Amino acid sequence: MTIKTIFSGFGGQGVLSMGFTLAxxxxxxxxxxxxxxxxxxxxxxxxxxxxxVVSDEEIASPVASEPEFVVAMNQPSFARFQxxxxxxxxxxxxxxxxxxxxxxxxxxxxxxxxxxxxEKMGTIKVANMIMLGAFLKASNMISFDLMLNNLQEILxxxxxxxxxxxxxxxxxxYAFVKE
Amino acid sequence: MKQVYERPRSLKPAHxxxxxxxxxxxxxxxxxxxxxxxDLREKAICVxxxxxxxLVYNYFDIDTLESAHGRGAAVATGIKRVxxxxxxxxxxxxxxxxxxxxxxxxxxxxRGEPITIIFVNNGVYGMTGGQMAPTTLSEQVTTTTPSxxxxxxxxxxVRICEVFAVLDGTAYLERVAVNKPAAIVKAKKAITxxxxxxxxxxxxxxxxxxxxxxxxxxMSPIESCRWIDDVMAKQFPLGVVKDAT
Amino acid sequence: xxRLMSGNAALGEAAVLAGCTCYFGYPITPxxxxxxxxxxxxxxxxxxxxxxxxxxxxxxxxxxxxVAGARAMTSSSSPGMSLKQxxxxxxxxxxxxxxxxxxxxxxxxxxxxxxxxxxxxxATRGGGHGDYKTIxxxxxxxxxxxxxxxxxxDLADKYRNPVIILGDGMLGQMMEPVSFDNIxxxxxxxxxxxxxxxxxxPSRMVRSLLFDTKEEEEHNWKLFRKYQRMEQNExxxxxxxxxxxxxxVIAYGIGARIAKGxxxxxxxxxxxxxxxxxxxxxxxxxxxxxxAAQNGAEFFVFEMSAGQMVEDVKLALEGKGRIHFYGRPGGxxxxxxxxxxxxxxxxxxxxxxxx
Amino acid sequence: MLKGSIRIDQERCKGxxxxxxxxxxxxxxxxxxxxxxxxxxxSFKDGGECTGCATCAVMCPEVAIEVFKN
Numbered sequence: 001m002t003i004k005t006i007f008s009g010f011g012g013q014g015v016l017s018m019g020f021t022l023a024x025x026x027x028x029x030x031x032x033x034x035x036x037x038x039x040x041x042x043x044x045x046x047x048x049x050x051x052x053v054v055s056d057e058e059i060a061s062p063v064a065s066e067p068e069f070v071v072a073m074n075q076p077s078f079a080r081f082q083x084x085x086x087x088x089x090x091x092x093x094x095x096x097x098x099x100x101x102x103x104x105x106x107x108x109x110x111x112x113x114x115x116x117x118x119e120k121m122g123t124i125k126v127a128n129m130i131m132l133g134a135f136l137k138a139s140n141m142i143s144f145d146l147m148l149n150n151l152q153e154i155l156x157x158x159x160x161x162x163x164x165x166x167x168x169x170x171x172x173x174y175a176f177v178k179e
Numbered sequence: 180m181k182q183v184y185e186r187p188r189s190l191k192p193a194h195x196x197x198x199x200x201x202x203x204x205x206x207x208x209x210x211x212x213x214x215x216x217x218d219l220r221e222k223a224i225c226v227x228x229x230x231x232x233x234l235v236y237n238y239f240d241i242d243t244l245e246s247a248h249g250r251g252a253a254v255a256t257g258i259k260r261v262x263x264x265x266x267x268x269x270x271x272x273x274x275x276x277x278x279x280x281x282x283x284x285x286x287x288x289x290r291g292e293p294i295t296i297i298f299v300n301n302g303v304y305g306m307t308g309g310q311m312a313p314t315t316l317s318e319q320v321t322t323t324t325p326s327x328x329x330x331x332x333x334x335x336x337v338r339i340c341e342v343f344a345v346l347d348g349t350a351y352l353e354r355v356a357v358n359k360p361a362a363i364v365k366a367k368k369a370i371t372x373x374x375x376x377x378x379x380x381x382x383x384x385x386x387x388x389x390x391x392x393x394x395x396x397x398m399s400p401i402e403s404c405r406w407i408d409d410v411m412a413k414q415f416p417l418g419v420v421k422d423a424t
Numbered sequence: 425x426x427r428l429m430s431g432n433a434a435l436g437e438a439a440v441l442a443g444c445t446c447y448f449g450y451p452i453t454p455x456x457x458x459x460x461x462x463x464x465x466x467x468x469x470x471x472x473x474x475x476x477x478x479x480x481x482x483x484x485x486x487x488x489x490x491v492a493g494a495r496a497m498t499s500s501s502s503p504g505m506s507l508k509q510x511x512x513x514x515x516x517x518x519x520x521x522x523x524x525x526x527x528x529x530x531x532x533x534x535x536x537x538x539x540x541x542x543x544x545x546x547a548t549r550g551g552g553h554g555d556y557k558t559i560x561x562x563x564x565x566x567x568x569x570x571x572x573x574x575x576x577x578d579l580a581d582k583y584r585n586p587v588i589i590l591g592d593g594m595l596g597q598m599m600e601p602v603s604f605d606n607i608x609x610x611x612x613x614x615x616x617x618x619x620x621x622x623x624x625x626p627s628r629m630v631r632s633l634l635f636d637t638k639e640e641e642e643h644n645w646k647l648f649r650k651y652q653r654m655e656q657n658e659x660x661x662x663x664x665x666x667x668x669x670x671x672x673v674i675a676y677g678i679g680a681r682i683a684k685g686x687x688x689x690x691x692x693x694x695x696x697x698x699x700x701x702x703x704x705x706x707x708x709x710x711x712x713x714x715x716a717a718q719n720g721a722e723f724f725v726f727e728m729s730a731g732q733m734v735e736d737v738k739l740a741l742e743g744k745g746r747i748h749f750y751g752r753p754g755g756x757x758x759x760x761x762x763x764x765x766x767x768x769x770x771x772x773x774x775x776x777x778x779x
Numbered sequence: 780m781l782k783g784s785i786r787i788d789q790e791r792c793k794g795x796x797x798x799x800x801x802x803x804x805x806x807x808x809x810x811x812x813x814x815x816x817x818x819x820x821x822s823f824k825d826g827g828e829c830t831g832c833a834t835c836a837v838m839c840p841e842v843a844i845e846v847f848k849n
Binding site: 032 | 537601682757760
Binding site for chain 3: 236237239240247250255256259261266283285290
């Protein structure tokens with residue numbers, strides 16, 4: 001199984017960090033994984049996106065022309081990336097700031113009010129981790145428990161202080177998505 | 180009878196290829212004398228340029244490397260960073276340093292690289308046949324300024340010492356000449372000082388040397404020496420331009 | 425222990441572990457992460473890092489560090505590589521080792537910063553002026569960099585010649601799990617040519633100007649014989665499902681990865697497609713390609729350019745054999761499905777042709 | 780009373796005449812002799828008033844002059 005996901009949003013929403021966290025967690029699980037950030041002028045234009053491929057076998061291309069999943073944290077990303085999803089694909093949307101009425105009929109839309117959920121936890125900064133938690137529940141791509149157990153390693157030293165908050169955010173997002 | 184002047188040990192026996200009366204020979208000898216006197220023969224590494232000065236590696240009996248045209252300061256930087264204990268100097272002409280290699284020289288100076296540049300300024304491209312150099316004087320006739328250098332279309336003489344002087348990285352900059360005995364004594368002192376600046380870790384040093392080119396100036400060697408005083412030094416004033424040591 | 429690292433950063437780490445003590449570079453996308461990584465890592469390891477004023481200065485600093493005896497490296501991307509060619513030519517002429525990394529982007533001119541394979545000719549034909557060659561290594565994954573980079577430094581020292589690592593924007597930017605456990609401490613190479621100050625020995629000179637035509641010719645023949653030794657000893661390639669292949673894909677670097685994905689799909693459809701992946705682009709693995717042709721295979725050359733390596737395949741086959749070419753220039757990255765479709769079309773067409 | 784003398788390497792000399800110009804005692808002159816390179820060479824006037832000051836050697840671009848002194 002090879003699963004490709006595009007994470008997208010404004011620069012500053014922690015979009016790349018979402019993808020990096022997923023890639024790191026998948027690596028710890030022993031999966032093949034690639035993480036490809038978009039780079040260059042685009043990064044400076046305010047929008048950011050990255051592609052994560054997780055697989056049980058060697059990965060041919062780290063580019064997702066037809067991703068299984070899209071995570072869209074803002075309106076422009078929603079508009080741009082819903083169109084690359086094949087029929088039946090899932091798009092996870094930050095419904096706090098994205099209007100999803102224009103969504104295609106042949107794709108699945110998971111709306112997560114990440115900003116509100118994050119504000120409840122005291123800081124908007126964890127919105128990305130809430131979304132990641134929700135995405136992991138919906139996609140069932142990697143083991144959530146294994147990820148939580150290795151969170152310190154996955155997030156790296158820089159974020160060690162925030163470990164508790166990040167864990168709560170991931171759990172909140174995970175719990176938000178019903179079976 | 181006692182020998183009071185002999186050939187410096189840091190010069191190989193080879194004959195110079197320079198034209199009669201060329202200043203490169205004097206400058207090469209001065210560098211070799213300074214290396215002898217400071218006992219640096221086993222420590223010195225010279226980066227040779229393209230142009231008339233390029234064959235110095237045939238003359239200096241020290242470790243030498245020939246660099247691409249203008250890249251001497253970058254190559255010297257690489258050598259010096261790997262071997263900070265050595266004396267590393269580049270020998271560069273006016274096309275080499277003041278035209279094609281301006282960026283390399285300027286930024287080595289700006290970084291305060293502890294290297295020395297011996298900058299030979301004869302106001303003309305010698306080896307290629309007497310074309311205009313960045314240091315060619317206003318109104319000076321060369322093969323590419325047949326009616327004299329018109330500063331409106333061909334720019335002005337570049338004063339490297341003064342340009343480099345504004346860089347915080349430069350420690351010692353002096354302009355000298357090799358057109359008469361007293362000037363030559365001063366030139367040797369300047370080279371000695373520049374090497375000391377480097378060896379004492381004070382930073383970047385450069386000695387600009389006004390040097391006669393009788394062939395391309397179309398003058399006799401003696402006329403060339405006089406011309407340096409009478410004309411060239413008026414636009415390239417001699418003396419210490421900067422001493423921050 | 426594996427770490428998730430970008431190709432650029434992993435390349436830098438591998439270089440330091442392989443004994444690279446000097447790095448000089450000028451920022452250009454998509455290889456900036458390498459320069460940034462080295463800015464931190466090389467001084468930590470006790471080495472020299474300089475952000476140079478230009479690519480020309482960087483390659484000449486490499487030349488200086490190399491002649492002083494250090495393992496030195498610089499990196500750039502296509503337009504910057506054009507500037508470095510002067511210095512690479514001098515390194516080859518002076519017979520000095522160096523490693524030069526090119527993370528290729530779409531060209532010509534400023535082009536764009538998307539991954540491309542359009543600098544194949546520049547890398548494999550010497551690139552600068554004069555009769556010279558450089559070994560060109562083309563890694564296909566972040567993990568492979570940990571083999572390619574130490575190899576590049578060893579080959580540079582062994583032959584006293586610049587070695588090019590030809591990657592692309594994707595290899596540089598992409599993160600993959602990587603382990604550096606396989607990198608051993610660098611070998612010692614006798615360096616009786618370096619400049620250290622003439623202490624207790626005759627003075628040395630390193631130069632490329634040889635006024636005497638006979639001397640210059642002899643020097644060029646000497647270099648030529650060295651390149652012949654490289655051609656004999658340093659060809660490297662990888663194969664995938666080659667034994668029974670009726671169609672052999674030839675692709676390198678990131679292109680080979682994409683092709684491999686396509687081949688797996690083709691095999692699921694029982695199409696006998698295999699691959700030869702050149703790891704050294706120069707010297708080019710001509711022999712194995714010729715052997716595959718003798719076994720009756722046809723060839724499908726895939727490049728992210730308008731067709732450069734395909735000429736080496738034609739040379740390898742000396743006009744015999746059938747070669748199909750598919751290229752996407754300008755930084756476009758084809759998908760495995762796209763390649764699958766193109767290859768299977770050629771496959772069925774030539775099968776019909778044979779009947 | 781001769782205090783100094785010089786020896787000019789005839790094959791290094793290119794006849795630029797800087798030594799002649801700058802010799803304070805005018806003890807050097809251009810000879811009519813050609814060397815192998817084809818230059819008329821400078822020569823030391825025997826019996827001249829050389830003081831061994833070495834000015835000629837300082838000016839010589841060819842490092843062709845050795846200087847001796849009593």
